[in-house]
Amino acid sequence: MKIVSIDANVSIRRDIDTGTEMQRDAVDNIITQVVEQGDHALFTLTKTLDGADLKELRVSKEEMEAAYAHVDQDIIIAIRQAIENIKDFHQRQKRQSWMTTKEDGTILGQKVTPLDSVGVYVPGGKAAYPSSIMMNVIPAQVAGVKRIVMVSPPQADGTLPAGVLVTASELGVEEIYKIGGAQAIAALAYGTESVPSVDKITGPGNIYVALAKRAVFGKVDIDMIAGPSEIVVLADEYANASFIAADLLSQAEHDERASAVLVTTSTKLAEEVAAEVEKQLETLPKKAIAQASIRDYGVIYVARDLVEAIEVVNELAPEHLEILTEEPMNLIGKIRHAGAIFVGPYSSEPVGDYFAGPNHVLPTNGTARFSSPLNVDDFTKKSSIIAYSKAALQANGAQISALARLEGLEAHARAIDIRLEGKQ
Template identity: 60%
Template sequence: MRIEKLTDIISLQRSVEQANVDHLTTVRQVIEDVQKNGDEALFNYTEKWDGVKLSSLQVTKEEVEEAFASFDPQLIQDLEEAAANIRAFHAQQARQDIDFPLAKNSYIQYKISPLDAVGLYVPGGTAAYPSSVLMNAIPALVAGVNRVVIVSPPSKDGKLPASVLVAARIAGITEIYKVGGAQAIAALAYGTETIKAVDKITGPGNSYVALAKREVFGKVAIDMIAGPSEITVIADHTAFADEVAADLLAQAEHDRFASSVLITTSDRLAEQVAVEVEKQLLLLPREEIARASIENFGRIYIAESLEQAVEAVNDLAPEHLEIITEQPEELSKKIRHAGAIFIGRFSSEPVGDYFAGTNHVLPTNSTARFSSGLCVDDFVKKTSIVYYSEEMWQEQYPKIARLARLEQLEGHARSVESRSWDKGDSKND
């Protein structure tokens, strides 16, 4: 890994796949085809791109039961415990309605309502991500969403990975479809003969999926346009080089465009981590991917002080931040911008990815400056309710009318003034 002195601004420009013009053209064609031809388009694209000819899109109850029966009992127990942790943490995020009384028997309220239906995209193909099922499904269910749907591309055998189906059963999701890519996003947004449209789409995917989510935004809501994974580690002389290197590679193995950054006050640690990264790369099953990430978007920066390191992190606003220093908790209080923060030697980022209970769907590409990770709030909507009594109206309407006329909206003024007191009891005689 390249070692550099830390300057005021860290710049690691990454080629964002989502900007690929050819991909965008394809995505738009797919969306139009699905809108026009429904299920037929889904079957055709699944055969073309996933290499499997399906007779049915929906996963059957028998397929789920078969997956569950064949799965490692220890892994089932692990997934169940992870799900319980995620559910317990997200339950604390649930909002309550707000009832705010006003004078003269009037009131305003803030009503929290779950979305009717959401679609969860779970990546597939060469890998399986049961953790994505839990992280997306559980907050939606905690929020009270009535219909939660999973879409995921099938393997060559025409099935979804057993781990995905097991996680879906543990989460409590029964409506699951074997379709991926931009066509799955289009189906969730516009509906087909088999797949009924939803109100919001969440979950990560490749560039085609990300572009499709952007294209259907407005017809449905989406969680975010996620970019490649990122980690920044702040470490001092107390950190162990082999552990830091492993943490950097844990993100690098995700994607060729992933970014792994170490900011340290220790010259010695910087040199040791660079050696360790190379040593561990040779033993990593996904070495080719991780090496491309490290060579292009991996950096080790030497900071003059931890204060300078914190300033750099707040500029970078990384998806994941680990703090491995003598007093990590104190340092964490100075961080303003990060998707998730992992404090201390034993809180490496995968703890949050899989088990602690926090959500691993997080903002990337420095969007942690203004956005947050997936949570229960993403699956509810808020409605304000206003009730004015006649007495309250009489007291307030002149003020409201004046403000309306200030903005030259005479119709607004007349609307509030039209509740005349001299109309008597007759309503529509």
């Protein structure tokens, strides 16, 4: 890894991938096909793009039950414990509707209502991502969403990975469709004969999924357009170099464009971590991916002191931040921008990915400066409640009318004036 001193241009931001013109055109074409041809387009595209010749789009109850025979019991126990942890954390995020009454009789408030339906995209094919299911489904369930739909691209034999089906079953998700890519996003947004549309789409995917989510935004809501994964480790001379190297590589193996950064006050630690990264790379199954990530987006910054190091971290606004210093808890209050903060040597980033409870769907590419992890609020909407009393209108009506006329909206002003005049 490159070891450099701090300069004014510290950044881990990458250009947002808006796809090539060919990719954008392909997505637009797929969406049009699904809108115009419905299920027929889904079957055709799934055969062409995923190599699966399906007879039914929806996963059957029998498929769900059979999946349990292919997942070890200790994995099922781990899934159940992770679900419990994630539910417990998200329950604490739930908001209540509220009302307040003023002395003049005015009632004001906010009504919190869960969305009616949500579609969760789960990447598939050769890989299985049970954690993605848990992190997207659980906050929606806690929010009170009644209909949660899951879509995932099938394997060539027309099945979904057993781990995906078992996780969905443990969460009680029953409406699952074997469709992926831009066609799945289009189906969720516009609906087909077999797939009723939803109000919001969440979940990660490849560039075609991201472009499709961007294209249907407005017809439905979406969670975010996430970029490549990133980690920043803030460490002093007391940190363990092998721990840091392992954690940097845990993100580097995601993607060639993933970013792994160490910000430290110790030149000695910087050199040890750089050497340890090279050592651990040699035995990593995804060495080629991780090596490209470290080469192009990996760096070690050496700061003069912790004050400067923290300034760098806040400038980076990372998706994942680990604090590995002598007294890490003392630094939490100084961190302004980070998607998730992992504190101490035993809070490795994968603890948050799978098990601890907080959501692992996090803002990337510096957007932690203004956005938050996926949470229960993302699956609700708020309605304002205004019950103005006669006394309040009489007391404030003239001011309301004046403000309306200031904006040149006479009808607005007259709607108030007619009440002040006492007309029924």
